[in-house]
Amino acid sequence: MGVEERRQQLIGVALELFSQRSPDDVSIDEIAAAAGISRPLVYHYFPGKLSLYEAALKRAAEDLAGRFKEPQEGPLGARLLRAMRRFFDFVDDHGPGFSALMRGGPAVSVGGAHSMSHTSATNALIDSVRQAAYEQILSHLGVQDPPARLELVVRSWISLAESTALIWLDGRRIPRAELEAQLVHDFAALAAVSAAYDDEMGALLRRILKDEPPDGPFADLVARLLTLAS
Amino acid sequence: MGVEERRQQLIGVALELFSQRSPDDVSIDEIAAAAGISRPLVYHYFPGKLSLYEAALKRAAEDLAGRFKEPQEGPLGARLLRAMRRFFDFVDDHGPGFSALMRGGPAVSVGGAHSMSHTSATNALIDSVRQAAYEQILSHLGVQDPPARLELVVRSWISLAESTALIWLDGRRIPRAELEAQLVHDFAALAAVSAAYDDEMGALLRRILKDEPPDGPFADLVARLLTLAS
Structure with missing residues (x-):
């Protein structure tokens, strides 16, 4: 060789x-x-x-x-769901290594020694993946220069996806397909909460929801929330 | 001395x-x-x-x-909001140190050297605070032995609060009072999404919402979501 x-x-x-x-x-x-x-x-x-x-x-x-790359066609909810499936495929394949990396190594080790997992190089790699996911989502939303509230929704949702995957790996007590769909709903929910405070976010959310099919994940969420609220 | x-x-x-x-x-x-x-x-x-x-x-x-300790009286939304205010007071007071700790130290340093921030002892301390927050929330929900989906909602929401605070610290472009209220709404939204998949979560959420006053943050969220959906 x-x-x-x-x-x-x-x-x-x-x-x-x-x-x-x-x-x-x-x-x-x-x-x-x-x-x-x-x-x-x-x-x-x-x-x-x-x-x-x-x-x-x-x-x-x-x-x-x-895995976050996705053709820019069809409803956004379905695109996000496919990306979430590929994300969970990755987490499934690399479970123990993914956990060790994202948790910063084992919580118990000798004499306060550093775990190998967290160096500035590994931190920079993790951040580069987060940044790639962030930019992909913005491009699917058709936004180039995001307002602060949209940046917050997208970045905090990425962190939510990470923690959801980590908690899932700890025992796998919830079917992963449920969590993949749930994370798509969570995105819509976080955006909706933000839209409740800000007209710009409201307009963005209405633009997204407008293109969603009546049987897509976003319409599904609104219907379920209406049922809960009634 | x-x-x-x-x-x-x-x-x-x-x-x-x-x-x-x-x-x-x-x-x-x-x-x-x-x-x-x-x-x-x-x-x-x-x-x-x-x-x-x-x-x-x-x-x-x-x-x-x-700061997560709170008397177990009055509506849950108001209790959560007070805890969020105290959390943001803390983040406000310790901004640069909090960021460095939670981000695992500076992303650029010499020769892949470890940052001081991440040792097994510091990781264990961070986890102890997360666990304290988790147990406080469960006790406010009146739940002793949480089902997997409730554990996921509470733990992933705690991680969402962390990332929201970190993103806020990076430029403070959104008023913190808005984010404190938003995080309370986010909790309700994540619980509502989970309840859409699971009857046990649905029953829990209905029990919480039942005791919420018509002018509390949860009722406010449902009203705003209904407006958005219409």
């Missing part, structure tokens, strides 16, 4: 292991064994576990950011 | 400095100068900046956890 090919293979093997268990618990020896090469050869391609972890995380981040 | 008195004074001085700037940017020399003692004397009470940071964070965490 060439250098770049071997590096890519090692990244793939490492990502698989880091996805299945907390990255802090995966050793270079295991990665070497899974790749069928010697430990010194791993160090030949990556100076340490952290650099291999960061390379694996970079690949995972690019994969995840790509 | 006695040893414990001096330690408490240093914690207070350090917390003040860590609140005003990113803790990574505050030096022991500054803490010593602000406390009016020598640098070696600071080290006499705390072996390093990290131990002083953790002690300051512990005090802040206890302060914040106490």
